[in-house]
Amino acid sequence: SQVYLQSSTNFEVQYNDHMPFVAGLQWKDASRNGLKKWEGGLNLDTPWLYLYAAHKLHQPQNSAYLLTTELTTGKALSIKNLVVELLYKDQGNEKEGKVHIYTPTTTYLQASTFNRLGRNVLHSYGEMISLWNQLVKNEIHLENNERTKLLCFKIKSTKQEFNFTASYQNLPTPKKTNLSVKIVWRHYKSLPVTLQLEGQIEELKKEKMLYQKRGTLHFRHPFKVPFLQSFLLQETFTVDKKQKHYFMETKLLINGVEETVQTLILGYQPENPYICAGLTHPYNHKLFPKDVEICILT
Template identity: 90%
Template sequence: GMTDLQMLSGKQRYMTQLEVKLIKQSRPIILSGNITKQLGKKIAFSVSLNNLLKDAAFLSAFLEKTGDDKLRQYSLEGETYLPGVLGVHVIGLLQQREDLWSHGLKIKYGLLGEEKNLHHECSMRQKIKVETGARGVYKLDTGHEFHCSQAPTYNHKVHLRHEASASWLSSQMEVNYGKHWDEINNKKKLLISQAFKNSSSSSLVNYFMEFTMQVLEKQVNYRTQLQHSHNSQVYLQSSTSFEVRYNDHVPFVAGLQWKDASRNGLKKWEGGLNIDTPWLYLYAALKRHQPQHSAYLLTMELTTGKALSIKDLVVELFYKDQGNEMEGKVHIYTPATTYLQASTFNHLGRNILHSYSEMTSLWNRLVKNEIHLENNERTKFLCFKIKSTKQEFNFTASYQNLPMPKKTNFSVKTVWRDYKSLPVVLQFEGQIEELKKEKMLYQKRGTLHFRHPFEVPILQSFLLQETFTVDKKQKHYFLETKVLINGVEETVQTLTLGYHPENPYICAGLTHPYNDKLFPKDVEICILT
């Protein structure tokens, strides 16, 4: 082996050589290499291998740095040879000129028997330029090319431009590919761009965004835009729109707007949403209005088309609360049809509730409903009424206690009325009444009355009345019981108790309208002492 280090005219050279003999009569296998370096500028090295393969194998490279204050340049050249396998020649260049960086690389190669004839060639180039303007505008310009003679499918060229500042941003990218990738009229081209703009101020927020893509070979032209603004100068309002374009079609559009014009504690808000696609069109609006501090009005509008068709559907909700009075309304309609219209009015006073409601819809005619409720110390009353154009249902329950004259009434009554026939009445009533209250005479009467219209084998009408009398002048107690069945069959039973000290007695009497074969129709029995 041998090594050598030399210094000549500022160049530093280092060389080494190694010789190996595996067998005494064989050719020696020689591995040698050298490195030459010029301080700070050039480096060259080579490695060779002899007598191992059919030809000598070698690897060499040369790197050089040149430049001044405006230009810096790095160059690289290399060569590799493996007999029967590979032959490669590489040339590379890297430059910097102020804000511009550029790079180029060319490779020639041969494979498997063609290693000495370098028929294949691939090249690649890049450039990057970065600038920052006086107003803070950042600019980036970059390009990339790749070409290979044996693989034209992968040939391409890319150019990207990007600019940005405090209020806007813009990017464009162009990609050329295919067989004619480096021609001006190349059809295989992809164009992509995006933009963002912010034009906001102290009282205005405004954004705009756009993205586009074109594929010339496929005749594809795609664009998306988004715009948003929010203004608070006079009153709060906001608007947002989103649009998608594909070639000459607009497959998707959406917009959202709202405004808040509330003043003096009264709410006033309205907003709208619209969406348009090839399958569905939708428009919806919402308004919330407070005409008074105690009243609220909510209006919703809806229109759809294409897959689902609804035209100008309006829903109105109204609510008013004034403490003891509450009012509500619901109205669902279109210009051609009323689907639902309903209203309710409720009055709540001291120990009283009155509610009145109306409803009409596409499926039924006008229906009225009324509820009246009283809860006083001496009077209790409940009335529930529902009425349509053909039928009516009424339920009433009451309780009353009167001090003078002392009387207690209670009743439950249900009425079902169909205007094609007689009303159906189900009634239950009761009364306890003090008829007389004197020094020598006291009389009290109680009554129960029940009736129904159903044709069943039991009584339809039943009246029970009992009268109790205390007569101190006649010195007797008297109890009279009357029973009236179905309004015609009256039965009277009497019981008299005399408490005169000299001759007390008991008398009982019965009068009935039934067959007298079993029992007399009119009979009285007395026991005297």
């Protein structure tokens, strides 16, 4: 035979031989073998509102919990057989949750989420549909390694999709650091809209007499503006101990066609130090020469 723990409480308020307020609470614990199984009910009757709520908390297995609430109201607010179901599973590195809100004739909300946590990796997937919107899916992928960081986020409906991706990578040989951010918006009636930013720092040469490093930044967007659609900025820094000078070159490419180059040289020979600066550009030469170089010798 099974032994249950149960309790029942009732509360009544009488006024002028009437019973305007009645409340009742029932509760039962039927847990077995370490698995929870609780059931309860709440009923409330007033001149303005009638409410009945039934609650169940079950533990189908050690790693899962199911909570069910059924709600019925009357008088000022009428709700018939509204059911709220919550499911949660925890299996170490994998966690899952579900929400379902419905009546026998209508589904108001149905949502679920699934998360997997690995070594330095998190993957999350979810979807939701309700009475007010169509199915929406979302996905998150996160990596956090010593040399690689990655974040991907995606949300998708039947007609639209949004993607966000950010990544960081640090490579030891050759020494290089990459950074990238990309946003893509898709609509079923039009072409994808892409916004992208990429950066890189790279060690080109590391020798006894020569050291060279380059940084690059590239940005492009799809918006119709009259001046800047994309740009590529690149800087190269060189230390030449044989020639005894520092050299920096800056290149700027706008909209893929307009290239500007600026150079700066600092010579540190003890007997003949000097500074040289140069500029080459594609714009109107009447305002400034297209190609100019200035040197200062000491």
